[in-house]
Amino acid sequence: MTKKTRTLKFILCWHMHQPDYRNALTREFELPWTYLHALKDYTDMAAHLERYPNLPVVVNLVPSLMDQLVDYAEQFHEGTWRDPLLRWLVTPSLEELSLAERQSLIDACLRCHAPKMIDPFPGYARLRDCIQRFQKDGAEPALYVSGQFLADLLVWYHLAWMGESLRKTIPLLGRLMAQGSGYTLADRQALNTLIGETLSSILPRYRALQQSGQVELSTTPNTHPILPLLLDFATAREAVPHLALPRHSLYPGGENRAIDHIWKALEAYHRQFGQNPTGFWPGEGALSTATLEMFATQGLAWTASSENVLAKTLRLSWGQETLPKEQWLYQPYLFKTEGHELRVFFRDDQLSDRIGFEYAQWDGKSAAEDFIRQLEMILESAPEDQDPVVTVILDGENAWEYYPYNGYYFLDYLYQALDSHPLICPVTFATLCQQSDGMDLPVLEHVVAGSWVYGSLTTWIGNPDKNMAWDLLVEAKAACDRVLPSLSPDRQGPVIRQLAVCEGSDWFWWFGDYNSAESVQLFDRLYRLNLTTLYQLLSLDPPCILSLPFSRGSRSQEAGGAMRRNTHS
Template sequence: MASDNRTPVVLCWHMHQPGYQDVKTRQFLFPWVYLHAIKDYSDMAGHLEAHPNARAVVNFAPVLLEQIEEYLVQIERWRHGVGELGDPLLAALVSEELPETGTPAFLDLMNKALRANADRIIQRFPPYARLAELAELYRSRPEIQRYLSKGLLRDLLVWYHLGWMGETVRKQNHCVQSLQEKGSGFSMDDRRALLDVIFEVMAGIGPRYRNLAHRGNVELSVSPYTHPILPLLLDLGSAREAMPDIPLPQHEKYPGGELRASWQLEQARQVFQRFFGTEPSGCWASEGALSQETLSHLQQHGFKWTASGDSVIHNSLNQAREAGEPVGENDIHKPYRFGDSEVTVFFRDDGLSDLIGFTYADWHAKDAVGDLVHHMENIVRAGKGKAGPVISVILDGENAWEYYPENGIHFLDELYAVLEDHPRLRLTTYRDLVDEPVCEPVALPHLVAGSWIYGTFSTWIGDPDKNRAWDLLCEAKGHYDRAMDNGRLNADRKLAAQKQLALCEGSDWFWWFGDYNPAQIVSDFEHLYRRHLVNLYELIEYDAPSSVFQQLSQGGGEPARGGAMRPGHEEGK
């Protein structure tokens, strides 16, 4: 590729879900792992399979991979009559007996089967839309509930899963097509057939991405095991590098954070190797959260590249400039190295990435891709005469597409079609750019700690609710350390506690705490976070303090896209 003078473009799709399973009961408290697997992880593979000349980086959080595997094991055991389905929605889909109308259990399942994008999913399918209308009538008229049939819930559960089905599956799978044509009155055979489709799609995730990597279409990379904010594990005070006045938790440091960061990275490599049969070259540190110390840990664990948001490089360049270092202009389209770290760091073009996440969903696909590529071409023109730029588009591989028509199939198909054969742009991967650099990485003395959200850690620390959550975790870690050293726990118990602690360290709990997030989602995540902490205390045989049972956060805001995504820059900056 050395003779190819086109400007490299990296599309990096980050696949991530936190730990939704209660390891004590093996129950999944929320269905987002399997729903995004059948909708987004399958579709994202399908688009790359359909464009053999396209290339991308696909990053997986190991905790997501393990949960997909757990679903497959549970479904297989259930098929053989030796186990239960640990997800209430999946279990209800094939249950012989559904709750009686008029009961809280019926209402709970009905409401869960309507947690889908109203415009892009529910209203798209007339039978699903009619069921949603009936559900609203059911909620508003309690006196008629007893006269409605369980068939309402049975059909609603089928349509919920049909609505969440990936578009590439929908266009190819005869079972899905026949169920959509049938529309209502679904039998147990129909429901079991749909479960078979769900299993087949989920079982194909690992092999399909392995094959794409083997073909050279995809570079697979990994995040730390349970998606923690590594810089905060290493040093809570790193939040003040970008925000000097940010309030911090009462605990000044996460106990034993260096060992935990190393464990998270080593565990990530092990899970990745088990699933994909190869070693990762790169690590998308959770939320693009980096610090100078984090780079050292990434290097120690054999990673050659990482990436973050463009505000991080702006902050780092500004700090170097203020210190009198001879640095050039602010350029996000270059690889960098910091201090004595040999890890190459790339930076997300927040403007381009956020256009996909927040703007293009309502555009015609050709117009959206034309606009995006036009911006890329302008970057190429602006870089004439300089060392070759690298354009990085990085965003979640699952959260944007439910806001697009038909799960983004038209946009993504057009994007790959245009870029796989563009005269001035070439799709590539970070591994290839490290192995065959288009330019030498720019050297800077220090990386200012921050993330891809605003270039700070304010999404995970500093808010009173977030800080309380950190204090609960720090307190639990102190008890964990003493329990691991006192000789009472056997080896199996220690291993279970170690993994349970990792679940508590995930970034998502801290992301959702705060008044600016939707109340229902805040309630869901703070409940799950506290449950993970309770499970940890049980494993280390220590009574959980009363503070773990007190509500942490309430929420009540209405952020864009429900809060699951955030733009890289704060509004007006």
């Protein structure tokens, strides 16, 4: 009898997310990260998939991201700019900007990872060096630089944020980069037109990839909240028993808010793609038993989290240290509740972190070969009666600015290797759910609440600044509960939308001393602005405390960022 050739089923899921950066009262964008990452990352990620049409991949698109992409597309359709950077890009005379605007423009156009996004471009580096010389001499650059200087800075900033797939195919970009300086209004307008075309194409490209059957698109509860914490702050102590919690013991009405985030996500997904998602990647991979129950009863087929969450859960069940992970990680689990079944996948944290952190320092081909070798080693060490299922999940935007050429060559080598490997079979969550239907899967009766960061919830609660942020939100939610019933339906909608924005995970991520002072101050200001706006929509005076910063971050230049390794601090 011929021995069956074992294969490894590989799920690669790219999570794409931005919090809502808009001011609800003015509709202005306070920060430009959504459209900049669209130009650099979301377009490149789509291009890689389009080059390998037989490679199945999962792409997770958060509703708050999709809604902002639609907003940007509308701005270009209407010719009205609600993002200052786009407005400045097509302002005829930059000499006429106020001193405050000139300073904001300069500050904004230097926010990027300089070693990969400024230093490789001599024209851009000269502008940066000039600004730094002014600053070193104690002078304010905004007082002295010309309108032409500002125009060149704006153009170079956008050129640096262009995806490699655009640079390789759009002649305009090659011309502007070769020109190096002296950009005219016509140059800026041409660049603006290209930006509009690119942003308007993002969602249709992913829609087409799903319609072709290559890509499974999934989503996340509305504004990316940490659902376990909305449901119960105390769940954070399941992984860290003595964790300090906010002064308020519970988020009022948290269960209804969690359900609303789920429903809004389903509505947003259906609006964009004309169907329902098969599964959810929860905000930050944060799960609890109550969260699993919600997902299951809403008819989802799958969800996913972190290896560390599963390890903590199994360790509690077994009363001992877990066995080697080849014996428990590389398979889906089954969660059952009230007649519903939900498959739960857990990512390989080390493999995910290799892409997120390690491989940026490697040659692209060597990194791809190493990743394939890691998968081959997992297949070799798996139990003989098992075809392992390996899940890798990480964000699809933040890692690439640390890679040469935006990760273009690493991803190309990786996709080519996955596409042709005889024993590695890329699949999607939805496909694997169908294939495992009726199979005898291990059953999860509960999970220890945690996320993909440390297998706990400490990135969003427990620190004094994070707890303060929760207390401020609890008090704002209590004000909503008092006032909302008295408002007309047309006023209730904006209040509920703004409350959802305040409940997003990103604000809590940045608070505390882990992250750099500059980043923390930006997000501290934006969080307080969001809460202030919520009170204004309720026709209430915002508490005075919202006028004062409460989180300042670290002075270290190496502190924090938008990504974290899955290791204990």
